Amino acid sequence: MLLxxxxxxxxxxxxxxxxxxxxxxxxxxxxxxxxxNGAGKTSLxxxxxxxxxxxxxxxxxxxxxxxxxxxxxRLRRNLVLVPEGRQIVIGLTVHENLxxxxxxxxxxxxxxxxxxxxDRFPNLAARRKMxxxxxxxxxxxxxxxxxxxxxxxxxxxxxxxxxxxxxxLVERLFELIAGLRNEGLAILLxxxxxHMALEVASRGLVMELGGVVLEGAADLLxxxxxxxxxxxxxx
Amino acid sequence: MSGYLAGVLAIFCINLxxxxxxxxxxxxxxxxxxxxxxxxxxxxxxxxxxxxxxLPIAASIMTAALITALVGLLISFPALxxxxxYMVLATFAFGExxxxxxxxxxxxxGAMGMVVPLHVDLWVLVxxxxxxxxxxxxxxxxxxxxxxxxxNDDEDASVVMGVNVRAxxxxxxxxxxxxxxxxxxxxxxxxxxxxxxxxxxxxxxYVLLYVxxxxxxxxxxxxxxxxxxxxxxxxxRVGGSARYLIFGIVIVxxxxxxxxxxxxxxxxxxxxxxxxFATGGARGN
Numbered sequence: 001m002l003l004x005x006x007x008x009x010x011x012x013x014x015x016x017x018x019x020x021x022x023x024x025x026x027x028x029x030x031x032x033x034x035x036x037n038g039a040g041k042t043s044l045x046x047x048x049x050x051x052x053x054x055x056x057x058x059x060x061x062x063x064x065x066x067x068x069x070x071x072x073x074r075l076r077r078n079l080v081l082v083p084e085g086r087q088i089v090i091g092l093t094v095h096e097n098l099x100x101x102x103x104x105x106x107x108x109x110x111x112x113x114x115x116x117x118x119d120r121f122p123n124l125a126a127r128r129k130m131x132x133x134x135x136x137x138x139x140x141x142x143x144x145x146x147x148x149x150x151x152x153x154x155x156x157x158x159x160x161x162x163x164x165x166x167x168x169l170v171e172r173l174f175e176l177i178a179g180l181r182n183e184g185l186a187i188l189l190x191x192x193x194x195h196m197a198l199e200v201a202s203r204g205l206v207m208e209l210g211g212v213v214l215e216g217a218a219d220l221l222x223x224x225x226x227x228x229x230x231x232x233x234x235x
Numbered sequence: 236m237s238g239y240l241a242g243v244l245a246i247f248c249i250n251l252x253x254x255x256x257x258x259x260x261x262x263x264x265x266x267x268x269x270x271x272x273x274x275x276x277x278x279x280x281x282x283x284x285x286x287x288x289x290l291p292i293a294a295s296i297m298t299a300a301l302i303t304a305l306v307g308l309l310i311s312f313p314a315l316x317x318x319x320x321y322m323v324l325a326t327f328a329f330g331e332x333x334x335x336x337x338x339x340x341x342x343x344x345g346a347m348g349m350v351v352p353l354h355v356d357l358w359v360l361v362x363x364x365x366x367x368x369x370x371x372x373x374x375x376x377x378x379x380x381x382x383x384x385x386x387n388d389d390e391d392a393s394v395v396m397g398v399n400v401r402a403x404x405x406x407x408x409x410x411x412x413x414x415x416x417x418x419x420x421x422x423x424x425x426x427x428x429x430x431x432x433x434x435x436x437x438x439x440x441y442v443l444l445y446v447x448x449x450x451x452x453x454x455x456x457x458x459x460x461x462x463x464x465x466x467x468x469x470x471x472r473v474g475g476s477a478r479y480l481i482f483g484i485v486i487v488x489x490x491x492x493x494x495x496x497x498x499x500x501x502x503x504x505x506x507x508x509x510x511x512f513a514t515g516g517a518r519g520n
Contacts, residue, residue: 051394072397083395091388091452091500092381100385103378104397129504147396 001060002027002186003048003079003155008057010043010210017043019210020057025155030177030187032197032218035207036231041190042084044207045157048188049081050074062154075104080151084159086144090133094124097132097143101150110150117146138169145176155186162193174200194231198222206230241357247465248357248364249422254445254457255371256414261443261451262375263383263407264390265315268323270442272330273412275434277303277419279343282351282429292353292424299420300413307412311405330439337431348430355424363421367414371454374410383407387451448489450496459497 003025010018018040025031033041046052048059050071059067061079069077089097098117102110118125121142127135132143141161148156158177162170170193178200181187191197198204198218205215208230214221221227253274260267267273281299284290290298310329317325343349374380382403385393390400423429441464449460467485471478489497 049395070399071394072399075397081395083392087389087392087395089385089389089392092385096381096384099381100393100396100398103382131500151397 001025002029002062003188004058004060005044005048006058006060008044008047008059009055010040010047010052011055012043012052017210018047018054021207021210021212023205023212025186025188027154027186028181028184029203030181030189030201032189032191032201032204033207034191034194034197034204034221034227034230037192039207040210041207042159043210045081045159045188045190046083048157049079051081072104075151078152078154079157080148080153080155081157082144082148082159082161084163086140088132088135088140088143088147090131092132093129094132094135094143095128097147098124098150101147104151113150113152117149121146137164138166138172141165141169141173142176145180153185155188156180157188157190159190160192161189162191162196170196194227195222243465243469245357245360245425247461248360249418249425250442250445250465251364251458251461252367252414252421253418253442254449254461255367255454256411256416256418257442258371258446258449258451258454258457259374259383259411259414260404260407261446262380262387263404264387265404265407266323266443267314267326267408267411268439268443269310269326269328269330269333270415271434271436271438272333273303273306273415274419274422274438275330275333275337275429275431276306277416278423278429278434279337279349279419280416281420282349282423283343285353285424286349286351292355296355296417296420296424300417303416303419304409304413306416308405308409310412311408314408315401315404327436327439330434330436334431334434337434344430346431348428348432351423351427351429353424354427355421357425360421360425363417367417368454368458371457375454379403379406384452444486448486448496450498452495452500453498453503455498455503456496463497 001024005021005023008018008021021044033044035041043052047054050069054067058065061077066074066077089100092100098114123139124143124146132140135143161173165173174196177187177189181200189197189201198221201218204218204221205212206227213230214224214226253270256273257267257270277299280302281295284298285292285295314322314325337343338346382393382398385398386400386403393400445460445464446457448463449458450456468478468482471481
Protein backbone atom coordinates (compact mmCIF):
# COMPACT_ATOMS: atom_id res chain seq x y z
CA MET A 1 0.00 0.00 0.00
CA LEU A 2 1.21 3.50 -0.83
CA LEU A 3 -0.60 5.18 2.05
CA UNK A 4 -1.53 3.44 5.27
CA UNK A 5 -3.28 5.29 8.06
CA UNK A 6 -3.80 3.33 11.28
CA UNK A 7 -5.84 4.31 14.36
CA UNK A 8 -5.53 8.01 13.56
CA UNK A 9 -6.84 10.49 16.12
CA UNK A 10 -7.03 14.24 15.53
CA UNK A 11 -8.18 16.62 18.24
CA UNK A 12 -8.69 20.37 18.37
CA UNK A 13 -8.94 21.11 22.05
CA UNK A 14 -12.12 19.33 23.13
CA UNK A 15 -13.22 18.60 19.60
CA UNK A 16 -12.37 15.04 18.61
CA UNK A 17 -12.32 15.52 14.81
CA UNK A 18 -10.97 12.09 13.73
CA UNK A 19 -11.44 9.00 15.87
CA UNK A 20 -9.31 5.88 15.43
CA UNK A 21 -9.50 6.00 11.66
CA UNK A 22 -7.98 3.35 9.37
CA UNK A 23 -7.45 3.98 5.69
CA UNK A 24 -5.24 2.73 2.90
CA UNK A 25 -4.64 3.76 -0.70
CA UNK A 26 -2.77 1.59 -3.22
CA UNK A 27 -0.28 3.05 -5.70
CA UNK A 28 -2.67 3.28 -8.64
CA UNK A 29 -5.95 3.65 -6.80
CA UNK A 30 -8.54 6.42 -6.45
CA UNK A 31 -10.22 6.29 -3.06
CA UNK A 32 -12.96 8.71 -2.11
CA UNK A 33 -13.91 9.85 1.38
CA UNK A 34 -17.53 10.92 1.70
CA UNK A 35 -19.58 12.36 4.50
CA UNK A 36 -21.53 15.39 5.60
CA ASN A 37 -20.08 18.68 6.84
CA GLY A 38 -18.14 18.33 10.06
CA ALA A 39 -17.57 14.59 9.64
CA GLY A 40 -13.79 15.12 9.91
CA LYS A 41 -12.81 14.71 6.25
CA THR A 42 -10.75 17.90 6.00
CA SER A 43 -9.06 17.18 9.35
CA LEU A 44 -8.11 13.75 8.02
CA UNK A 45 -6.44 15.17 4.90
CA UNK A 46 -4.69 17.94 6.81
CA UNK A 47 -3.34 15.40 9.30
CA UNK A 48 -2.04 13.18 6.49
CA UNK A 49 -0.22 16.21 4.99
CA UNK A 50 1.11 17.16 8.44
CA UNK A 51 -0.71 20.50 8.62
CA UNK A 52 -2.66 19.37 11.67
CA UNK A 53 -0.90 17.31 14.35
CA UNK A 54 -2.30 13.87 15.04
CA UNK A 55 -2.96 12.99 18.67
CA UNK A 56 -2.25 9.29 18.14
CA UNK A 57 -2.00 6.68 15.41
CA UNK A 58 0.49 6.20 12.59
CA UNK A 59 0.72 7.35 8.98
CA UNK A 60 2.91 5.34 6.64
CA UNK A 61 3.71 6.51 3.12
CA UNK A 62 5.66 4.50 0.53
CA UNK A 63 6.78 2.12 3.26
CA UNK A 64 8.05 4.83 5.60
CA UNK A 65 6.59 6.10 8.87
CA UNK A 66 5.87 9.80 8.23
CA UNK A 67 3.73 10.45 11.32
CA UNK A 68 6.23 12.91 12.80
CA UNK A 69 7.48 14.56 9.61
CA UNK A 70 6.83 18.23 8.77
CA UNK A 71 4.68 19.25 5.76
CA UNK A 72 7.78 20.15 3.65
CA UNK A 73 9.31 16.74 4.41
CA ARG A 74 6.09 15.04 3.32
CA LEU A 75 5.98 17.17 0.15
CA ARG A 76 9.54 16.09 -0.65
CA ARG A 77 8.30 12.50 -0.41
CA ASN A 78 5.75 13.43 -3.12
CA LEU A 79 2.65 13.53 -0.94
CA VAL A 80 0.62 16.62 -1.80
CA LEU A 81 -2.67 18.21 -0.83
CA VAL A 82 -4.96 20.40 -2.96
CA PRO A 83 -6.63 22.18 -0.07
CA GLU A 84 -10.26 23.07 0.44
CA GLY A 85 -11.08 26.41 -1.17
CA ARG A 86 -8.03 25.93 -3.47
CA GLN A 87 -5.84 28.39 -1.50
CA ILE A 88 -4.34 30.02 -4.55
CA VAL A 89 -2.02 32.88 -3.56
CA ILE A 90 -4.01 35.60 -5.31
CA GLY A 91 -1.32 38.29 -5.00
CA LEU A 92 1.16 36.18 -6.98
CA THR A 93 0.99 35.63 -10.72
CA VAL A 94 -0.20 32.34 -12.21
CA HIS A 95 3.42 31.49 -13.00
CA GLU A 96 4.62 32.29 -9.50
CA ASN A 97 1.86 30.13 -8.04
CA LEU A 98 3.13 27.22 -10.13
CA UNK A 99 6.68 27.93 -8.95
CA UNK A 100 5.38 27.76 -5.39
CA UNK A 101 4.13 24.24 -6.19
CA UNK A 102 7.75 23.22 -6.75
CA UNK A 103 8.92 25.13 -3.66
CA UNK A 104 10.23 22.00 -1.93
CA UNK A 105 11.98 20.63 -5.00
CA UNK A 106 15.68 21.14 -5.64
CA UNK A 107 16.05 19.39 -9.00
CA UNK A 108 16.65 21.04 -12.37
CA UNK A 109 13.54 19.75 -14.14
CA UNK A 110 11.11 22.30 -12.63
CA UNK A 111 10.96 24.55 -15.69
CA UNK A 112 10.27 21.58 -17.92
CA UNK A 113 7.46 20.45 -15.60
CA UNK A 114 5.97 23.97 -15.54
CA UNK A 115 5.90 23.91 -19.34
CA UNK A 116 4.14 20.56 -19.20
CA UNK A 117 1.48 22.09 -16.95
CA UNK A 118 1.00 24.92 -19.47
CA ASP A 119 0.58 22.33 -22.21
CA ARG A 120 -2.05 20.57 -20.13
CA PHE A 121 -3.87 23.79 -19.18
CA PRO A 122 -3.62 26.30 -22.08
CA ASN A 123 -5.86 28.73 -20.15
CA LEU A 124 -3.16 29.06 -17.52
CA ALA A 125 -0.45 29.55 -20.15
CA ALA A 126 -2.38 32.48 -21.60
CA ARG A 127 -2.56 34.13 -18.18
CA ARG A 128 0.83 33.19 -16.79
CA LYS A 129 1.91 36.79 -16.08
CA MET A 130 -1.40 37.84 -14.58
CA UNK A 131 -2.19 37.86 -10.88
CA UNK A 132 -4.07 34.70 -9.92
CA UNK A 133 -6.92 36.90 -8.65
CA UNK A 134 -8.13 37.44 -12.24
CA UNK A 135 -8.77 33.70 -12.78
CA UNK A 136 -12.29 32.28 -12.80
CA UNK A 137 -13.24 29.61 -10.24
CA UNK A 138 -12.62 26.83 -12.73
CA UNK A 139 -9.23 28.22 -13.72
CA UNK A 140 -8.26 28.62 -10.08
CA UNK A 141 -9.03 24.93 -9.55
CA UNK A 142 -6.87 24.08 -12.59
CA UNK A 143 -4.10 26.19 -11.08
CA UNK A 144 -4.43 24.48 -7.70
CA UNK A 145 -4.17 21.06 -9.35
CA UNK A 146 -1.34 22.21 -11.65
CA UNK A 147 0.51 23.59 -8.65
CA UNK A 148 0.08 20.28 -6.82
CA UNK A 149 1.34 18.34 -9.85
CA UNK A 150 4.57 20.35 -9.69
CA UNK A 151 5.40 18.59 -6.44
CA UNK A 152 5.57 15.43 -8.61
CA UNK A 153 3.01 13.63 -6.48
CA UNK A 154 2.83 9.90 -5.94
CA UNK A 155 -0.38 10.58 -4.03
CA UNK A 156 -2.57 13.64 -4.56
CA UNK A 157 -5.19 14.49 -1.98
CA UNK A 158 -8.05 16.69 -3.17
CA UNK A 159 -10.32 18.41 -0.63
CA UNK A 160 -13.73 19.16 -2.15
CA UNK A 161 -12.40 20.30 -5.53
CA UNK A 162 -15.90 20.72 -7.00
CA UNK A 163 -16.96 23.27 -4.39
CA UNK A 164 -18.36 26.43 -5.99
CA UNK A 165 -18.04 25.22 -9.60
CA UNK A 166 -20.84 25.19 -12.17
CA UNK A 167 -22.19 21.75 -13.20
CA UNK A 168 -20.35 21.95 -16.53
CA LEU A 169 -17.05 22.74 -14.80
CA VAL A 170 -17.64 19.95 -12.27
CA GLU A 171 -18.03 17.60 -15.23
CA ARG A 172 -14.69 18.78 -16.67
CA LEU A 173 -12.99 18.61 -13.28
CA PHE A 174 -13.95 14.98 -12.84
CA GLU A 175 -12.75 14.22 -16.38
CA LEU A 176 -9.42 15.68 -15.33
CA ILE A 177 -9.35 13.66 -12.10
CA ALA A 178 -10.19 10.47 -14.01
CA GLY A 179 -7.43 11.34 -16.48
CA LEU A 180 -4.88 11.71 -13.70
CA ARG A 181 -6.04 8.36 -12.27
CA ASN A 182 -5.58 6.73 -15.67
CA GLU A 183 -2.04 8.14 -15.83
CA GLY A 184 -1.27 6.10 -12.72
CA LEU A 185 -1.51 8.79 -10.04
CA ALA A 186 -2.89 7.62 -6.69
CA ILE A 187 -5.67 9.93 -5.50
CA LEU A 188 -7.47 10.42 -2.21
CA LEU A 189 -10.58 12.44 -2.97
CA UNK A 190 -12.81 14.13 -0.40
CA UNK A 191 -16.12 15.15 -1.95
CA UNK A 192 -19.63 16.33 -1.21
CA UNK A 193 -20.62 15.39 -4.73
CA UNK A 194 -21.17 11.71 -3.88
CA HIS A 195 -22.47 10.71 -7.29
CA MET A 196 -19.51 12.07 -9.26
CA ALA A 197 -16.94 10.89 -6.71
CA LEU A 198 -18.19 7.28 -6.77
CA GLU A 199 -18.14 7.40 -10.56
CA VAL A 200 -14.35 7.88 -10.69
CA ALA A 201 -13.35 6.03 -7.51
CA SER A 202 -12.67 2.34 -7.15
CA ARG A 203 -13.33 2.36 -3.40
CA GLY A 204 -15.06 4.71 -1.03
CA LEU A 205 -15.53 5.24 2.64
CA VAL A 206 -18.12 7.24 4.49
CA MET A 207 -17.18 9.25 7.56
CA GLU A 208 -19.47 10.37 10.32
CA LEU A 209 -18.45 12.15 13.53
CA GLY A 210 -14.79 11.42 12.92
CA GLY A 211 -15.07 7.68 12.25
CA VAL A 212 -15.71 5.42 9.27
CA VAL A 213 -19.29 4.15 9.24
CA LEU A 214 -19.28 2.48 5.88
CA GLU A 215 -16.73 1.41 3.30
CA GLY A 216 -16.49 -0.70 0.21
CA ALA A 217 -16.26 -0.85 -3.57
CA ALA A 218 -17.55 2.31 -5.24
CA ASP A 219 -20.23 0.62 -7.35
CA LEU A 220 -21.65 -1.16 -4.30
CA LEU A 221 -21.62 2.01 -2.17
CA UNK A 222 -23.54 3.92 -4.81
CA UNK A 223 -26.62 1.79 -4.27
CA UNK A 224 -26.25 1.46 -0.51
CA UNK A 225 -29.09 3.22 1.26
CA UNK A 226 -26.91 3.70 4.35
CA UNK A 227 -24.90 6.24 2.30
CA UNK A 228 -27.93 8.49 1.98
CA UNK A 229 -28.66 7.91 5.66
CA UNK A 230 -25.17 9.11 6.64
CA UNK A 231 -25.82 12.39 4.86
CA UNK A 232 -29.16 12.85 6.54
CA UNK A 233 -27.52 12.24 9.91
CA UNK A 234 -29.64 9.18 10.81
CA UNK A 235 -28.84 5.47 10.97
CA MET B 236 27.09 70.15 -5.69
CA SER B 237 25.75 72.65 -3.18
CA GLY B 238 25.97 71.84 0.51
CA TYR B 239 22.19 71.82 0.73
CA LEU B 240 21.78 69.33 -2.10
CA ALA B 241 24.57 67.13 -0.74
CA GLY B 242 22.82 67.12 2.65
CA VAL B 243 19.47 66.10 1.14
CA LEU B 244 21.16 63.37 -0.92
CA ALA B 245 23.00 61.99 2.14
CA ILE B 246 19.75 61.80 4.13
CA PHE B 247 18.04 60.22 1.13
CA CYS B 248 20.69 57.46 0.86
CA ILE B 249 20.55 56.71 4.59
CA ASN B 250 16.75 56.72 4.63
CA LEU B 251 16.61 54.45 1.58
CA UNK B 252 18.80 51.77 3.19
CA UNK B 253 16.83 52.21 6.42
CA UNK B 254 13.55 51.80 4.50
CA UNK B 255 14.77 48.59 2.82
CA UNK B 256 15.63 47.24 6.27
CA UNK B 257 12.02 47.74 7.34
CA UNK B 258 10.69 46.63 3.94
CA UNK B 259 12.26 43.15 4.16
CA UNK B 260 10.14 42.23 7.16
CA UNK B 261 7.06 44.05 5.83
CA UNK B 262 7.32 42.13 2.55
CA UNK B 263 7.08 38.93 4.62
CA UNK B 264 4.03 40.28 6.45
CA UNK B 265 5.69 41.60 9.62
CA UNK B 266 5.50 45.21 10.77
CA UNK B 267 8.64 46.42 12.56
CA UNK B 268 8.01 49.63 14.48
CA UNK B 269 11.38 49.45 16.23
CA UNK B 270 13.41 50.72 13.30
CA UNK B 271 14.99 53.58 15.24
CA UNK B 272 16.27 51.11 17.84
CA UNK B 273 18.06 49.02 15.22
CA UNK B 274 19.42 52.13 13.53
CA UNK B 275 20.65 53.48 16.88
CA UNK B 276 22.53 50.27 17.63
CA UNK B 277 24.19 50.42 14.20
CA UNK B 278 25.08 54.11 14.63
CA UNK B 279 26.52 53.77 18.12
CA UNK B 280 28.35 50.52 17.30
CA UNK B 281 30.02 51.97 14.21
CA UNK B 282 30.72 55.31 15.93
CA UNK B 283 32.26 53.66 18.96
CA UNK B 284 34.25 51.06 17.00
CA UNK B 285 35.70 53.64 14.59
CA UNK B 286 36.10 56.49 17.07
CA UNK B 287 36.98 54.86 20.38
CA UNK B 288 38.20 51.36 19.52
CA UNK B 289 40.21 52.56 16.54
CA LEU B 290 38.87 50.02 14.03
CA PRO B 291 39.15 50.90 10.31
CA ILE B 292 36.03 52.59 8.96
CA ALA B 293 35.02 49.74 6.62
CA ALA B 294 35.45 47.16 9.39
CA SER B 295 33.43 49.32 11.80
CA ILE B 296 30.54 49.61 9.37
CA MET B 297 30.48 45.89 8.62
CA THR B 298 30.75 44.94 12.29
CA ALA B 299 27.90 47.31 13.12
CA ALA B 300 25.72 45.67 10.43
CA LEU B 301 26.65 42.21 11.75
CA ILE B 302 25.72 43.23 15.28
CA THR B 303 22.30 44.50 14.22
CA ALA B 304 21.79 41.38 12.09
CA LEU B 305 22.38 39.34 15.24
CA VAL B 306 20.03 41.61 17.21
CA GLY B 307 17.42 41.14 14.48
CA LEU B 308 17.86 37.38 14.68
CA LEU B 309 17.51 37.37 18.48
CA ILE B 310 14.57 39.80 18.52
CA SER B 311 12.74 37.80 15.85
CA PHE B 312 12.11 34.86 18.17
CA PRO B 313 10.11 36.71 20.85
CA ALA B 314 8.68 39.14 18.28
CA LEU B 315 7.36 36.38 16.01
CA UNK B 316 5.47 34.86 18.91
CA UNK B 317 3.21 37.90 18.66
CA UNK B 318 0.93 38.85 15.80
CA UNK B 319 -0.53 41.93 14.16
CA UNK B 320 -0.84 44.91 16.46
CA TYR B 321 0.93 43.07 19.29
CA MET B 322 3.97 42.60 17.13
CA VAL B 323 3.92 46.32 16.30
CA LEU B 324 3.87 47.05 20.03
CA ALA B 325 6.64 44.56 20.81
CA THR B 326 9.03 46.02 18.22
CA PHE B 327 8.05 49.55 19.29
CA ALA B 328 8.96 48.67 22.89
CA PHE B 329 12.30 47.30 21.70
CA GLY B 330 13.10 50.64 20.03
CA GLU B 331 12.23 52.55 23.19
CA UNK B 332 14.35 50.26 25.36
CA UNK B 333 17.38 50.76 23.09
CA UNK B 334 16.99 54.56 23.09
CA UNK B 335 16.54 54.57 26.88
CA UNK B 336 19.61 52.39 27.37
CA UNK B 337 21.81 54.60 25.19
CA UNK B 338 20.55 57.75 26.87
CA UNK B 339 21.74 56.43 30.25
CA UNK B 340 25.02 54.80 29.26
CA UNK B 341 28.03 57.04 29.91
CA UNK B 342 30.41 55.12 27.63
CA UNK B 343 28.30 56.33 24.71
CA UNK B 344 28.09 59.91 25.96
CA GLY B 345 24.66 59.58 27.58
CA ALA B 346 22.36 62.53 26.93
CA MET B 347 25.33 64.56 25.62
CA GLY B 348 25.59 62.33 22.58
CA MET B 349 28.78 60.95 21.04
CA VAL B 350 31.15 62.71 18.64
CA VAL B 351 32.45 60.48 15.86
CA PRO B 352 35.82 61.85 14.76
CA LEU B 353 35.99 59.87 11.50
CA HIS B 354 34.06 60.61 8.34
CA VAL B 355 32.77 58.84 5.24
CA ASP B 356 32.08 60.85 2.11
CA LEU B 357 28.82 61.16 0.25
CA TRP B 358 29.96 58.84 -2.55
CA VAL B 359 30.20 55.95 -0.06
CA LEU B 360 26.57 56.55 0.91
CA VAL B 361 25.47 56.68 -2.72
CA UNK B 362 27.40 53.49 -3.47
CA UNK B 363 25.95 51.69 -0.45
CA UNK B 364 22.38 52.80 -1.25
CA UNK B 365 22.77 51.67 -4.87
CA UNK B 366 24.18 48.32 -3.78
CA UNK B 367 21.39 47.73 -1.24
CA UNK B 368 18.72 48.69 -3.80
CA UNK B 369 20.08 46.22 -6.36
CA UNK B 370 20.43 43.57 -3.67
CA UNK B 371 16.77 43.98 -2.70
CA UNK B 372 15.60 43.67 -6.31
CA UNK B 373 17.67 40.50 -6.54
CA UNK B 374 16.35 39.16 -3.22
CA UNK B 375 12.72 39.66 -4.25
CA UNK B 376 13.38 37.59 -7.40
CA UNK B 377 14.81 34.63 -5.47
CA UNK B 378 13.02 31.66 -3.95
CA UNK B 379 13.21 33.38 -0.56
CA UNK B 380 11.64 36.54 -1.99
CA UNK B 381 8.85 34.50 -3.55
CA UNK B 382 8.21 32.76 -0.23
CA UNK B 383 8.15 36.12 1.58
CA UNK B 384 5.53 37.48 -0.80
CA UNK B 385 3.49 34.30 -0.58
CA UNK B 386 3.50 34.50 3.23
CA ASN B 387 2.50 38.16 3.12
CA ASP B 388 -0.39 37.32 0.82
CA ASP B 389 -1.64 34.04 2.28
CA GLU B 390 0.20 32.39 5.14
CA ASP B 391 -2.02 29.28 5.20
CA ALA B 392 -1.54 28.61 1.49
CA SER B 393 2.22 29.04 1.90
CA VAL B 394 2.28 26.39 4.61
CA VAL B 395 0.41 23.99 2.31
CA MET B 396 3.12 24.58 -0.34
CA GLY B 397 5.76 23.57 2.19
CA VAL B 398 7.09 27.00 3.15
CA ASN B 399 8.66 27.09 6.59
CA VAL B 400 7.01 30.37 7.57
CA ARG B 401 8.96 30.85 10.77
CA ALA B 402 12.35 30.32 9.10
CA UNK B 403 11.54 32.79 6.32
CA UNK B 404 10.39 35.42 8.80
CA UNK B 405 13.49 34.96 10.98
CA UNK B 406 15.65 35.38 7.85
CA UNK B 407 13.72 38.56 6.96
CA UNK B 408 14.27 39.98 10.44
CA UNK B 409 17.97 39.20 10.28
CA UNK B 410 18.46 40.80 6.86
CA UNK B 411 16.32 43.73 7.98
CA UNK B 412 18.46 44.13 11.10
CA UNK B 413 21.65 44.21 9.03
CA UNK B 414 20.27 46.87 6.69
CA UNK B 415 18.86 49.16 9.38
CA UNK B 416 22.18 48.85 11.26
CA UNK B 417 24.09 49.69 8.08
CA UNK B 418 22.00 52.83 7.64
CA UNK B 419 22.76 53.81 11.24
CA UNK B 420 26.50 53.21 10.79
CA UNK B 421 26.57 55.38 7.67
CA UNK B 422 24.57 58.06 9.46
CA UNK B 423 27.03 58.17 12.38
CA UNK B 424 30.09 58.31 10.14
CA UNK B 425 28.64 60.86 7.74
CA UNK B 426 27.17 63.27 10.28
CA UNK B 427 29.98 62.86 12.82
CA UNK B 428 27.67 63.01 15.81
CA UNK B 429 25.02 60.72 17.31
CA UNK B 430 22.60 61.33 20.14
CA UNK B 431 20.04 58.95 21.57
CA UNK B 432 17.21 61.51 21.28
CA UNK B 433 17.48 61.41 17.48
CA UNK B 434 16.48 57.73 17.40
CA UNK B 435 12.99 58.32 18.73
CA UNK B 436 9.59 56.79 18.02
CA UNK B 437 8.83 59.38 15.35
CA UNK B 438 11.80 58.13 13.31
CA UNK B 439 10.47 54.56 13.49
CA UNK B 440 7.04 55.78 12.40
CA TYR B 441 8.45 57.81 9.51
CA VAL B 442 10.50 54.97 8.05
CA LEU B 443 7.53 52.63 8.34
CA LEU B 444 5.49 55.24 6.46
CA TYR B 445 8.09 55.33 3.66
CA VAL B 446 7.60 51.60 3.24
CA UNK B 447 3.82 51.39 3.66
CA UNK B 448 3.10 54.44 1.49
CA UNK B 449 5.69 53.35 -1.07
CA UNK B 450 4.28 49.83 -1.20
CA UNK B 451 5.39 46.46 0.16
CA UNK B 452 4.73 44.33 -2.91
CA UNK B 453 7.89 45.13 -4.88
CA UNK B 454 11.36 46.53 -4.21
CA UNK B 455 10.23 49.69 -6.05
CA UNK B 456 8.01 50.57 -3.09
CA UNK B 457 10.61 51.75 -0.56
CA UNK B 458 12.42 53.62 -3.35
CA UNK B 459 9.24 55.51 -4.30
CA UNK B 460 8.32 56.05 -0.65
CA UNK B 461 11.74 57.41 0.29
CA UNK B 462 11.86 59.73 -2.71
CA UNK B 463 8.36 60.91 -1.85
CA UNK B 464 9.06 61.51 1.84
CA UNK B 465 12.57 62.95 1.49
CA UNK B 466 11.76 65.26 -1.39
CA UNK B 467 8.21 66.35 -0.58
CA UNK B 468 9.00 68.18 2.69
CA UNK B 469 11.91 69.89 0.92
CA UNK B 470 9.65 71.02 -1.94
CA UNK B 471 7.09 72.36 0.51
CA ARG B 472 9.78 74.22 2.44
CA VAL B 473 8.71 77.48 0.74
CA GLY B 474 5.30 77.16 2.41
CA GLY B 475 6.74 77.64 5.89
CA SER B 476 5.02 75.74 8.71
CA ALA B 477 2.01 75.07 6.46
CA ARG B 478 4.16 72.36 4.84
CA TYR B 479 3.50 70.00 7.75
CA LEU B 480 -0.21 70.49 7.22
CA ILE B 481 0.08 69.84 3.48
CA PHE B 482 2.32 66.86 4.18
CA GLY B 483 -0.21 65.42 6.63
CA ILE B 484 -3.07 65.87 4.19
CA VAL B 485 -1.08 64.11 1.46
CA ILE B 486 -0.43 61.13 3.77
CA VAL B 487 -4.10 60.86 4.75
CA UNK B 488 -5.16 61.04 1.10
CA UNK B 489 -2.61 58.35 0.17
CA UNK B 490 -3.91 56.05 2.90
CA UNK B 491 -7.50 56.59 1.79
CA UNK B 492 -7.00 56.39 -1.96
CA UNK B 493 -4.17 53.90 -2.35
CA UNK B 494 -3.79 51.68 0.72
CA UNK B 495 -1.48 49.22 -1.11
CA UNK B 496 1.10 51.99 -1.53
CA UNK B 497 2.33 54.04 -4.48
CA UNK B 498 3.94 51.16 -6.37
CA UNK B 499 2.03 47.90 -6.75
CA UNK B 500 2.78 44.82 -8.82
CA UNK B 501 -0.16 45.65 -11.08
CA UNK B 502 1.38 49.06 -11.75
CA UNK B 503 4.76 47.51 -12.57
CA UNK B 504 3.26 45.09 -15.06
CA UNK B 505 1.24 47.92 -16.64
CA UNK B 506 4.39 50.02 -17.02
CA UNK B 507 6.63 47.21 -18.23
CA UNK B 508 8.22 48.00 -21.63
CA UNK B 509 6.81 44.87 -23.19
CA UNK B 510 3.29 46.01 -22.40
CA UNK B 511 3.90 49.57 -23.48
CA PHE B 512 5.40 48.61 -26.84
CA ALA B 513 3.43 45.45 -27.53
CA THR B 514 1.10 45.72 -30.48
CA GLY B 515 -1.12 43.02 -29.05
CA GLY B 516 -1.40 39.30 -29.61
CA ALA B 517 1.56 38.44 -27.38
CA ARG B 518 -0.46 38.47 -24.18
CA GLY B 519 1.01 36.32 -21.45
CA ASN B 520 4.47 35.92 -22.92
